Amino acid sequence: MTAAAGLAPAAAVRAAPGGARLAVLLAGRAEAIRLLRNPLVLLGAVASAALVGWNSWGTVPKWWVWDVQLGSSLLVLAATTLLACQLAAARVRRDGATALYESYPLSATTRAAAHLIGLAGPLLLAVVVEGAAVAWLDFLGPVGSPRLGVLAQGLLLVVLGGALGTALGGALPNPAAAVFTIVVLGVIEWDLLNPFGVQVAVAPGTAWFFPWTQPVLSGFLPGPIAAIPPAAHLAWLAALSGVAACAGLCLASWRTGRLAGAGVGSRPVAVALAACVAAGGWSGWTLGHPPTASVTAGLAYTITHPAQTEQCQTQQGVRYCAYPGFGADVARWAAVVNGVLGLLPAPPAARLTVRQVVDGAVFQTATGEFDPAAQGQPGQTLKLPKEVGRFVAAEGTDPALIPGSSSPPVYVDLDWSAGGTVGRYQLGLAEQTAWWVAGLPTTQRIVYDTTPEGTDLLSSSCVPVGQAREAIAIWLSASATPGTRAAFLAGEAELARLGVAFVPLRTTAGWVAGQGGAFIAGYQASLQATAQGGALADAMLRLPRQRVEAALATDWPGWLRAAATDQQLAAALRIPLPPAPAVDKSMIDPRQPVQPVCR
Amino acid sequence: MPITARGARARVPRAALPHLAATMPWGTLFGGCAIGLAASVVAYRFAGPAPDAAGVSAALRAAFVPLALVAAFLAADPHRDLVAALPAPAWLAAATHTALALPVLAGTAALQLRLAAAELAIGQRYTSVPAHLPWPALLAELGAATAIALATASVVARTRWHELGGAIAAPVSLAVIAVAHVALAGFTGRLLLAGALALATAAWAQRDPWHRLRTAVFRQAWASERMAKA
Numbered sequence: 001m002t003a004a005a006g007l008a009p010a011a012a013v014r015a016a017p018g019g020a021r022l023a024v025l026l027a028g029r030a031e032a033i034r035l036l037r038n039p040l041v042l043l044g045a046v047a048s049a050a051l052v053g054w055n056s057w058g059t060v061p062k063w064w065v066w067d068v069q070l071g072s073s074l075l076v077l078a079a080t081t082l083l084a085c086q087l088a089a090a091r092v093r094r095d096g097a098t099a100l101y102e103s104y105p106l107s108a109t110t111r112a113a114a115h116l117i118g119l120a121g122p123l124l125l126a127v128v129v130e131g132a133a134v135a136w137l138d139f140l141g142p143v144g145s146p147r148l149g150v151l152a153q154g155l156l157l158v159v160l161g162g163a164l165g166t167a168l169g170g171a172l173p174n175p176a177a178a179v180f181t182i183v184v185l186g187v188i189e190w191d192l193l194n195p196f197g198v199q200v201a202v203a204p205g206t207a208w209f210f211p212w213t214q215p216v217l218s219g220f221l222p223g224p225i226a227a228i229p230p231a232a233h234l235a236w237l238a239a240l241s242g243v244a245a246c247a248g249l250c251l252a253s254w255r256t257g258r259l260a261g262a263g264v265g266s267r268p269v270a271v272a273l274a275a276c277v278a279a280g281g282w283s284g285w286t287l288g289h290p291p292t293a294s295v296t297a298g299l300a301y302t303i304t305h306p307a308q309t310e311q312c313q314t315q316q317g318v319r320y321c322a323y324p325g326f327g328a329d330v331a332r333w334a335a336v337v338n339g340v341l342g343l344l345p346a347p348p349a350a351r352l353t354v355r356q357v358v359d360g361a362v363f364q365t366a367t368g369e370f371d372p373a374a375q376g377q378p379g380q381t382l383k384l385p386k387e388v389g390r391f392v393a394a395e396g397t398d399p400a401l402i403p404g405s406s407s408p409p410v411y412v413d414l415d416w417s418a419g420g421t422v423g424r425y426q427l428g429l430a431e432q433t434a435w436w437v438a439g440l441p442t443t444q445r446i447v448y449d450t451t452p453e454g455t456d457l458l459s460s461s462c463v464p465v466g467q468a469r470e471a472i473a474i475w476l477s478a479s480a481t482p483g484t485r486a487a488f489l490a491g492e493a494e495l496a497r498l499g500v501a502f503v504p505l506r507t508t509a510g511w512v513a514g515q516g517g518a519f520i521a522g523y524q525a526s527l528q529a530t531a532q533g534g535a536l537a538d539a540m541l542r543l544p545r546q547r548v549e550a551a552l553a554t555d556w557p558g559w560l561r562a563a564a565t566d567q568q569l570a571a572a573l574r575i576p577l578p579p580a581p582a583v584d585k586s587m588i589d590p591r592q593p594v595q596p597v598c599r
Numbered sequence: 600m601p602i603t604a605r606g607a608r609a610r611v612p613r614a615a616l617p618h619l620a621a622t623m624p625w626g627t628l629f630g631g632c633a634i635g636l637a638a639s640v641v642a643y644r645f646a647g648p649a650p651d652a653a654g655v656s657a658a659l660r661a662a663f664v665p666l667a668l669v670a671a672f673l674a675a676d677p678h679r680d681l682v683a684a685l686p687a688p689a690w691l692a693a694a695t696h697t698a699l700a701l702p703v704l705a706g707t708a709a710l711q712l713r714l715a716a717a718e719l720a721i722g723q724r725y726t727s728v729p730a731h732l733p734w735p736a737l738l739a740e741l742g743a744a745t746a747i748a749l750a751t752a753s754v755v756a757r758t759r760w761h762e763l764g765g766a767i768a769a770p771v772s773l774a775v776i777a778v779a780h781v782a783l784a785g786f787t788g789r790l791l792l793a794g795a796l797a798l799a800t801a802a803w804a805q806r807d808p809w810h811r812l813r814t815a816v817f818r819q820a821w822a823s824e825r826m827a828k829a
Contacts, residue, residue, distance in 0.1 A: 040770065080770070087766055094762070175766035176627040176672055180634050180665060187638060187661045200645045200658065 024110055028117025035084055035162075036121035044080025045125045048073045052133040058419015060329065061137050063144035064224035068214050070133055071154035072193055074126055075212060078161030079182045081122040085162045086178035089115050089169025089248065109266070112170060112252035116245050119162040126158040140418060144223075144325045149230030156237040157212060163244035170251035185210075208233055208287045211240060222302050222323040222358060222414060229286060236283035242276030303358045304391040307404050310356060316341075319353040321404075326356060329416055336426045339480030340433040343545075345553035348437060353406045354429070358392055359413035359523055396526045399443045408435065408442040413523040421521055423483030427491075428520035430484045434476035435527055438469040438560055440598060444526035462598035463507045463514070463528050468569035469560050470529055474537035475548065485541070491519030492538070502531045504583045506592040513581040528595075535578035536566050543573060562599050611687050612695070619695040624672045627765070628700050631669035632707040638662035639711040643718045650722040652730040659715045659737060660780075664773070666704050667744035671772050672765035673697050674752035674801070679761060690805035693753060708741055739787045743779065743794035748772035750797040753804035 035041055051073040056066070087094075089112065092101045101111070130151060168177055191200050192213040207213040218225050249269050302309045302323070312321040313330060318337050320330045333354055341348065394401050399408050410432045417425050435442050444461040464470035478488035495501045495516045505514035505528065513531035540548050551572040558564055570577035642658035650658075676682060676692040683689060712734070719732060752768035760767055783789045 043770075083766060083770065087763065174624075174627065175763060175769075176624070176630065179668055179671075179766065179769040180630060183665050183668060184634060184638075187664070190661065200642055 020110070023106060024113050024117065027106060027111065027114030028120070031088060031114050031118025032121035032124075034121070035081070035088065035118050036125060038084045040080045040084045041077070041122050041125060044077040045129050047080075048075075048077045048126075049129050049132065051076065052129075052136065056137060056140060058417055058421060059140070060332075060416045060418050061140055061142040062219065062414070063137075063142050063146045064221075065219045066137055066142065067146040067150040067154075068218070070130055070151065071157055071212055072214050073133070074130065074154040074157050075189060077122065077126055077129065078157045079186065081119075081158050082161035082165035082168075082182060083175070083178045084122070085115065085119070085165030086169040086181075087165075087175060088118070089166045090173035090175075091169075093173040094175075108252040108256045109249060112166065112248050115166045115169075116163065116248065119159055119166075122158050122162055123155060126155050130154055141328055143328065147224070147230055149234050153212075153230065153234050153237055156234065156241060160211065160237055160241040160244065163241045163248065167244045167248035167251065170248050170255075189213075206288065208236070209284065211237055220359060220414060221299065222356075223299060223325075225299070232283045232286035234283075235279045236287060239276045239280030239283060242272060243280065246273040246276060300388050303388050306355060306357055307402050312353075317347065317351060319351060321353065321355045323356055323414070326414070329356075329412075332416055333412055333429060336429045336480055336484070337433050339484070340430050340437065340476050343476055343479055343549065344437065345549065345556040350406070352410060352433065352436060353404065354410050354412060354433075355402060355405050357395055357402070357411045357413060357523070359395075359415075395443075396524075397443055397445060399441065406436055408440070410436050410442065411523045411525065415522050417521065423481075423487035423490075424519055424521035426481050427477060427484045427487040427518060428522040428525070430477035430480040431473075431518065431520065431527055432523075432525050433480075434473040435525075437476060438464075438473040440464055440469065440473060440527075442525045442527060444528075460593045460595050461526065461528055462596045463505055463512070463530060464533065464562070464598040465507055465509045465512055465530055466532070466565050466567075467562055467598065468564040468566055469562070470533035471536035471540065471566055471569060472552065472559055474529060474534055475540040478537065478541055479545065487519060489541075491517075492534075494519060502581050502584060504585075504588045504592075505530065505595065506588075507595050507597055509597055511583045511588065513583050530580070532566060532578065532580040535581070536570060539570075539575055539578055540573065543575070548573065612691060615687055615691060616695065619692055620699065622676060622678065622692065623696050623699055624675070624765075627672045628669050628703055631665040632703055635662050635665040636707055636710060638665070639714040643714045646718050646721065650718050652719060652732055655715050655719045655722070656732060656737065658718070659711060659732070660740065662711050663708070663737075663741045663744065664776075666707060667741065667748050667776065668769045668772065669700065669704065670697070670745045670748035671752045671768035673700055674749060674756045674768075674805075675761065675764035676756070677762075679756065690802070693749075693756075693801075693805050697749065704745070708738075712737075736787045736790070739790040739794070740780065743783075743790045743797065744772075744776045746794040746797035746801070747775050747779065750800040750804065751775065753801040757804055 052070065055069065055073070092098055092108075092111070101108070106114075134146060134151070164181070165178060168181060171177075188210050189212060192207050192210060215225055246269050249266070250273075253266055253269070306321065306323070310321040310323055311327065312319055313327075314320070315330065315334050316338060318334065318341070320333055322330055337352065337354060341352075391401070395411065402409065410429070412429055415425070416422075432442050441461045478485050492501065500516040502513040503516050505512050515529045515531055515534045518527075551569075552559055554572065559569065567577050639659070639662040642655075642662065646654070646658070673696040674693045676696075679692070682692060712732075715732060719730060723730060748768060751772045752764050755761065755764045755768045755771075779790070779793055783793060
């Protein structure tokens with residue numbers, strides 16, 4: 001409806017210098033305003049913003065994850081822009097008004113160019129959405145800084161959607177064409193973005209051609225993945241947008257030529273198309289080649305040599321070592337650690353070191369090797385050396401893996417929450433800290449159980465059967481902060497509801513009931529506790545804190561010895577010792593290794 | 600002129616069938632079915648090394664989406680204003696379009712289900728744990744999604760934006776289907792109920808041949824009321 005936009009008559013337009021250009025700009029401005037006010041585009045912008053808010057709520061964002069995820073969120077706006085642009089470009093043919101518009105001074109090519117200029121409307125909206133998202137994420141206290149090249153890719157996705165819609169509208173006026181295009185692209189993107197989605201295997205190195213993906217592993221790494229150079233992918237998206245725009249112009253030009261009986265083609269468009277193809281070829285070649293081992297060597301070294309790459313700082317006698325960029329997390333960790341240490345009658349004899357590591361539980365497969373494809377994310381282009389897999393697998397088994405760490409080690413991973421689940425993260429760190437205080441192991445030994453069916457990995461460590469320090473450690477971890485207490489009690493209730501509150505543990509003292517686990521988040525340490533110790537800790541949590549602290553202060557070093565029993569602790573607290581829950585014989589696994597009692 | 604004789608009423612659909620078949624969106628129907636079928640073939644051909652029931656179900660659901668969206672284009676009748684002045688009932692066009700499309704949609708869905716079963720059978724070679732696809736739930740989801748798309752298109756067809764019926768109904772249907780999937784996944788009975796409600800909505804929307812824009816009607820009524828008071 002460019003004619004209805006108050007454009008100047010043809011004669012006036014052509015009489016003025018640069019009149020044709022002015023006409024395109026005026027028509028483009030009108031189309032931009034129309035697209036900006038289009039309900040579909042506005043809904044897409046709202047949905048994109050809502051996706052950002054939904055996914056970031058209660059998290060501590062990492063910028064090397066979120067600059068990509070902003071692009072993923074803008075895919076919704078890109079889809080609605082595609083549909084709106086297709087409807088706009090096909091407007092004349094859909095209304096059966098081609099002959100009428102041919103009588104107007106603006107040719108079909110000019111109108112197609114105006115539609116492309118009109119993409120400035122959705123682009124402006126995308127800039128607003130992305131700007132607001134960046135401000136919001138910055139407010140959440142993120143780690144690292146955003147890469148401008150990646151942020152620009154998100155904006156180009158919207159342009160690409162619009163250019164594709166314009167070209168599609170020039171070729172097929174039926175709105176179903178745009179709807180089905182969105183469905184096809186949406187299913188592909190769903191497969192690429194959701195590791196548990198359609199699960200069609202995409203060959204490594206080709207995922208970025210489609211044109212967007214998000215490596216799920218990047219959230220578990222201490223820095224951006226060097227797999228995809230932002231400049232190459234930016235060029236790829238620009239080339240795709242350019243090709244789609246040129247296709248739209250060529251279609252319109254071809255139609256104009258066919259109707260007027262004249263030749264078709266335009267030298268500037270041909271030159272632009274050639275440039276886009278060249279840029280697409282270069283960027284496609286770059287994207288199609290996974291990074292070599294030398295490119296990922298830096299990241300691998302960062303993971304396997306945390307002692308050399310991390311920055312350490314000491315707060316209230318505790319040493320915190322974090323990867324560069326994670327310094328803001330130290331205050332979050334310190335609140336938990338100080339909560340545990342503040343409950344002690346006397347400061348610990350040794351110095352505690354809290355160290356950040358890449359969580360091995362995320363990557364390791366049955367054989368302990370690093371295999372991103374096994375994580376259900378097709379199209380991963382990240383190939384790290386096997387040493388990385390062996391290293392992260394050893395975090396849970398080798399207490400002396402990283403020089404300069406505590407013994408037993410206290411680890412945190414790269415994740416932390418700022419929302420409702422923060423208690424689970426706090427409880428995970430508090431438990432390790434309390435286990436360190438009590439001198440209990442935070443790692444386990446791997447036992448290989450080979451049967452005719454195959455080899456299973458079983459874990460084994462000492463179990464503090466009947467030892468007072470176990471109940472004390474559980475009480476310390478649950479009492480560290482209000483969040484740890486809530487998470488501890490909620491976890492117990494949830495495990496009881498699921499019927500897995502207790503599991504059988506095979507020890508040198510016989511079968512005993514062990515705690516079914518804890519609802520923790522973050523680093524998953526290998527901690528074991530008996531059900532009776534947990535029951536005694538529950539009883540301690542119900543007592544006034546001063547009473548427990550007073551009882552512990554009577555002989556603090558003595559309580560930390562293996563000889564101090566639950567019975568003695570209950571007597572000191574003047575409460576009856578809760579009975580040890582019976583072992584559920586139906587859950588006994590005879591292959592379970594015999595674990596020693598902690599000494 | 601109204602037709603009152605029962606025999607003459609019965610002749611109306613018969614006489615209208617060729618014209619309704621001509622206005623049927625065959626391209627959209629076959630295009631949607633082809634895309635859905637292609638998605639199933641791709642999922643079958645390029646599935647991971649050991650597809651499980653959850654993965655196969657997810658791929659099948661994704662392949663069903665184009666089929667459901669085809670329904671969003673069935674209720675649109677480019678000649679609705681003209682047909683409204685004819686003695687034929689208003690719902691005839693949408694009902695005939697739906698009746699013509701149903702066998703094609705059902706046939707495509709049957710092929711997709713066979714492909715999904717074959718894909719799952721590949722995964723079963725690598726495990727001793729038996730897995731089954733939730734056939735009733737999947738069919739109920741497809742039926743409910745199709746009914747929702749049809750209902751949305753029928754409602755849009757009554758508004759002043761009837762020309763863009765499919766383009767508006769498709770994204771709205773997608774959003775409604777997504778919400779229904781999240782809220783009702785695993786509840787086959789409720790899904791069928793949602794589908795039945797959607798069908799009832801579609802029938803209700805088709806009862807009146809004229810375009811209505813409630814907001815405009817209300818605005819006019821409100822303005823008239825104010826003028827009368829003044």
